[in-house]
Amino acid sequence: MxxxxxxxxxxxxxxxxxxxxxxxxxxxxxxxxxxxxxxxxxxxxxxxxxxxxxxxxxxxxxxxxxxxxxxxxxxxxxxxxxxxxxxxxxxxxxxxxxxxxxxxxxxxxxxxxxxxxxxxxxxxxxxPNCSTIQMMVALEPIRQQFGLERIIVSTYQAVSGAGAKAIAETEREIKEVVNDQVDPKDVKADILPAGGDKKHYPIAFNALPQIDVFTDNDYTYEEMKMTNETKKIMEDDSIAVSATCVRIPVILAHSESVYIETKEVAPIDQVKAAISAFPGAVLEDDPSQQIYPQAVNAAGHRETFVGRIRKDLDAEKGIHMWVVSDNLLKGAxxxxxxxxxxxxxxxxxxxxxxxxxxxx
Amino acid sequence: MxxxxxxxxxxxxxxxxxxxxxxxxxxxxxxxxxxxxxxxxxxxxxxxxxxxxxxxxxxxxxxxxxxxxxxxxxxxxxxxxxxxxxxxxxxxxxxxxxxxxxxxxxxxxxxxxxxxxxxxxxxxxxxPNCSTIQMMVALEPIRQQFGLERIIVSTYQAVSGAGAKAIAETEREIKEVVNDQVDPKDVKADILPAGGDKKHYPIAFNALPQIDVFTDNDYTYEEMKMTNETKKIMEDDSIAVSATCVRIPVILAHSESVYIETKEVAPIDQVKAAISAFPGAVLEDDPSQQIYPQAVNAAGHRETFVGRIRKDLDAEKGIHMWVVSDNLLKGAxxxxxxxxxxxxxxxxxxxxxxxxxxxx
The missing domain is CATH 3.40.50.720 (NAD(P)-binding Rossmann-like Domain)
Incomplete structure (x- = not known):
């Protein structure tokens, strides 16, 4: 045994x-x-x-x-x-x-x-960091077939990534706005954007372009995690990665707008097939039926959901996509x-x- | 007289x-x-x-x-x-x-x-479209001094862009979740993401990567507006623009994560000075003091607020920034x-x- x-x-x-x-x-x-x-x-x-x-x-x-x-x-x-x-x-x-x-x-x-x-x-x-993990699941099948030159990612991250206190703060703030008619800018905050930082801002009806504290290069640690961890996981320091990490008033599941440039031209149907075949990845992509990943649907699931896959309008090797996963499950x-x-x-x-x- | x-x-x-x-x-x-x-x-x-x-x-x-x-x-x-x-x-x-x-x-x-x-x-x-206008105010001072090769933008758009009914729907949905404990994925929607489209999805605690209906190239009309209107306003069809337009649970003010490549190398201090000097634009950019534009602060103002301005980590002519403006005021x-x-x-x-x- x-x-x-x-x-x-x-x-x-x-x-x-x-x-x-x-x-x-x-x-x-x-x-x-x-x-x-x-x-x-x-x-x-x-x-x-x-x-x-x-x-x-x-x-x-x-x-x-x-x-x-x-x-x-x-x-x-x-x-x-x-x-x-x-x-x-x-x-x-x-x-x-x-x-x-x-x-x-x-x-x-x-x-x-x-x-x-x-x-x-x-x-x-x-x-790895939650925002990195789901991006890796979406991009590894593409990297394997077509190579990966660069990544530009903008995140739409859930407050649960900042812990149980951030969830409670968000719910309290939102109730103050919708039930007590407090102006969103006047809501008091103690935790977000980063518990250890000097100032705190409301997340209710807001978007905060700061996750974790700032580093010397004017990127946040969260953004640098996406850059450095991607290179380590994919074992390729030459992949260019720049991130903008943003907290939005969602409790569960991070969404990401990901732009990549591949080494070889990657036909969109082959990209979709590669993602479909990859363990842990689920293709949700049919604009004609308004099918695309959504945070509320990804919450509670272990998979990473990928959709809105389309060619850049100009760059021959450029592809855009939308990547969503439960940050507390696959992300942690x-x-x-x-x-x-x-x-x-x-x-x-x-x-x-x-x-x-x-x-x- | x-x-x-x-x-x-x-x-x-x-x-x-x-x-x-x-x-x-x-x-x-x-x-x-x-x-x-x-x-x-x-x-x-x-x-x-x-x-x-x-x-x-x-x-x-x-x-x-x-x-x-x-x-x-x-x-x-x-x-x-x-x-x-x-x-x-x-x-x-x-x-x-x-x-x-x-x-x-x-x-x-x-x-x-x-x-x-x-x-x-x-x-x-x-x-122009609300999401285009604020991006133009942020980028024109840069274009004038350094030229503009390409734009990749991911938006964080407020529900008021979809009209008074979308605002009411959002408030109703959020109350159902925070007051009545309805699971966000079970909330009923009638308007968003696009009033005229077939299916409707909740926006409460969600991020919807669809604004307006889809076009034949798998971009939405909102995304193609940003592409086509930018070229017309800047009178330059050679500027490459690809957008990902996303609705988030914010009532007022659109935020945008904008990546650009300039024709000439643009030193960040000169980019900041150009934005500061441009009418209608306000520079809010001091990471050491956690100063950056926020939707809740931009609401009710006519200006376009620009911050998080920083060099791409790899592309010599690449710059990232965060652009926020009241979509009903400057945006309309x-x-x-x-x-x-x-x-x-x-x-x-x-x-x-x-x-x-x-x-x-």
């Missing part, structure tokens, strides 16, 4: 953590036990896994004895501090934060795209559990001998 | 019409009288202009005797039918619909950009009244001898 795993979810009470538990409930992973971790504030809370009560424990350096797989989604600081201890204790970590993504010792994986990168893991595997919880399943399928759930990560 | 005008608003009871009346109230145009027109359904309704009651009249072929300037915003069909009669009666028509925009006998005007095109008018001047009512003011300033409010438009 094959081994059954003890699986930990670190950040179990958050927006992504709760989705991770759901994804584990329907996972093909052979699970012996699930353990749930969070900050001391949430410790003692009782959550359920397959109908069974599980008490949330505080995450400590000594939490990881006996754990085979640890899914982290409790913020970059928590991953930086505790993931190396989990690896030292013999676990494989799937980290949903940005902390280890660009570390050369850490595979950055979208299983449909670069599962092979898992083979060289050193105990930590990073799950499902991609993380899918990485765990793939590690299992490839026989890669194993303790790491040579610890490559600093214990802090 | 200079002449004072009789000004008509056709479509006076609509979302744009009511804003036209407001813009006329604060206009520099010497106004003797304002007359208001709508369909027979709205005729008899009483609106006010500078505190004075004005009864809405039914629009007929004989409505335009004695009128000097007629502002049309009652749908393309109404303009097609009645604008030629207004011209025949001696009025100058400023038409806010798409009906005459691409007619070679009709100037298509954003006053800051191509006021000179008014000189050759034949009685009808077209006001204000641009129309501003055209009327410019006609007056240039001595172009005059009857047309040779009628170029078919009386239907």
């Amino acid at each position: 094959s081994k059954e795993y003890v699986v930990a979810v670190v950040g179990a009470t958050g927006a992504v953590g709760s989705r991770m538990i759901e994804m584990l409930e329907s996972s093909t992973l052979p699970i012996k036990q699930v353990r749930l971790f969070a900050t001391i504030r949430s410790a003692g809370k009782v959550l359920t896994f397959k109908g069974q009560d599980i008490t949330v424990e505080e995450t400590t350096e000594n939490s990881f004895e006996g754990i085979d797989i640890a899914l982290f989604s409790a913020g970059g600081g928590v991953s930086a501090k505790f993931a190396p201890y989990a690896v030292k204790a013999g676990a494989v970590v799937v980290d949903n934060t940005s902390n280890f993504r660009m570390n050369p010792d850490v595979p950055l994986v979208v299983p449909e795209v670069n599962a092979h990168a898992l083979d060289a893991h050193n105990g930590i595997i990073a799950c 919880a499902w991609n993380s559990v899918q990485i765990a399943e793939t590690l299992h399928e490839r026989g890669l759930v194993r303790a790491t001998e040579d610890l490559k990560f600093e214990l802090k | 200079s002449k004072e005008y009789v000004v008509a608003v056709v479509g006076a009871t609509g979302a744009v019409g009511s804003r036209m009346i407001e813009m006329l109230e604060s206009s520099t145009l010497p106004i003797k009288q304002v007359r208001l027109f709508a369909t027979i359904r709205s005729a008899g309704k009483v609106l006010t202009f500078k505190g004075q009651d004005i009864t809405v009249e039914e629009t007929t072929e004989n409505s335009f005797e004695g009128i000097d300037i007629a502002l049309f915003s009652a749908g393309g069909g109404v303009s097609a039918k009645f604008a030629p009669y207004a011209v025949k009666a001696g009025a100058v028509v400023v038409d806010n619909t798409s009906n005459f925009r691409m007619n070679p006998d009709v100037p298509l005007v954003v006053p800051e950009v191509n006021a000179h095109a008014l000189d050759a008018h034949n009685g009808i001047i077209a006001c 009512a204000w641009n129309s009244v501003q055209i009327a003011e410019t006609l007056h300033e240039r001595g172009l409010v005059r009857a047309t001898e040779d009628l170029k438009f078919e009386l239907k």
Whole structure:
């Protein structure tokens, strides 16, 4: 009989953590036990896994004895501090934060795209940024057949990407506008656009062209994640990627207006066929019937939906498309559990001998 | 003493019409009288202009005797039918619909950009599409100094662009979700994405990549308006323009993620200076202070706000920016009244001898 795993979810009470538990409930992973971790504030809370009560424990350096797989989604600081201890204790970590993504010792994986990168893991595997993941699922089938020269992407991102507090803030703001007739510009905000930044702006009836904080080059970290992670996942630094990341008043599912230039001319019917055939991608594209991906339809699903595929009006190798996926599922919880399943399928759930990560 | 005008608003009871009346109230145009027109359904309704009651009249072929300037915003069909009669009666028509925009006998005007095109008018001047207008205000200062090779734009458009019924539908849908806990995908829709199309989808907590109906090339009419109108306004068919037009749950003000390639390399500080100096444009761009244009701040203002200006990460002549403006003001009512003011300033409010438009 094959081994059954003890699986930990670190950040179990958050927006992504709760989705991770759901994804584990329907996972093909052979699970012996699930353990749930969070900050001391949430410790003692009782959550359920397959109908069974599980008490949330505080995450400590000594939490990881006996754990085979640890899914982290409790913020970059928590991953930086505790993931190396989990690896030292013999676990494989799937980290949903940005902390280890660009570390050369850490595979950055979208299983449909670069599962092979898992083979060289050193105990930590990073799950890419939500906005990157769905773009990779849409573009990899095109890259495989026609090559990829450049990407220009404008995102329409859901507030759930900023966590449970951002969801609550959005709902509170919208109620103030529609029920209490507060002018949208006078609504008070405490979280968005970025919890850690100086100023906060309303998202109700607004579009905020800032996700995460700004970097020195006037792009945001979110935008630079899309650039850097794409190159790492596709293993090609020559792909040009520039992003504009925008938050809109949607709770679930990110939408993206993606423009690409391929290396070879890509006939649209072949592009559509390639996307249709690609695992995890669903073609929703029939303008004559007004069929195109929509956030409200993608919410709750694991697939990435692609439509509005059409030639640029001028550039021979230019193609436009509209890419939508549930940011908490494929963008986070499902991609993380899918990485765990793939590690299992490839026989890669194993303790790491040579610890490559600093214990802090 | 200079002449004072009789000004008509056709479509006076609509979302744009009511804003036209407001813009006329604060206009520099010497106004003797304002007359208001709508369909027979709205005729008899009483609106006010500078505190004075004005009864809405039914629009007929004989409505335009004695009128000097007629502002049309009652749908393309109404303009097609009645604008030629207004011209025949001696009025100058400023038409806010798409009906005459691409007619070679009709100037298509954003006053800051191509006021000179008014000189050759034949009685009808077209006001461009809302999403085009604000992009022109942002890009003309750059085009003048550095030339313009191509534009790739993704829009984040407010529902008010689809009229008063779309605003009401959006508010109703959002209340159903936040107050009655209806799942966003189960909300019923009757108007959006396009009143005249077969299917209707919820906009609450959604992003709809369809504005207006689809054309044969899988772009929507809204998208093709941005392409064709840009070339006409900038008087350069060689500018490549491809658009993705998207409706989001915002009531007022369109946002746009605009990527351009200039003919000459354009230093960012010079681009910012050019936009700052351009009439009608306001630079809002300081990432260190989280300053960028926002829909909720642009609503109610006549200017076009531009920010997030930065170099493409790879293309030497590539620049990204974020452009926001009130779609009912600069995008419609204000641009129309501003055209009327410019006609007056240039001595172009005059009857047309040779009628170029078919009386239907």
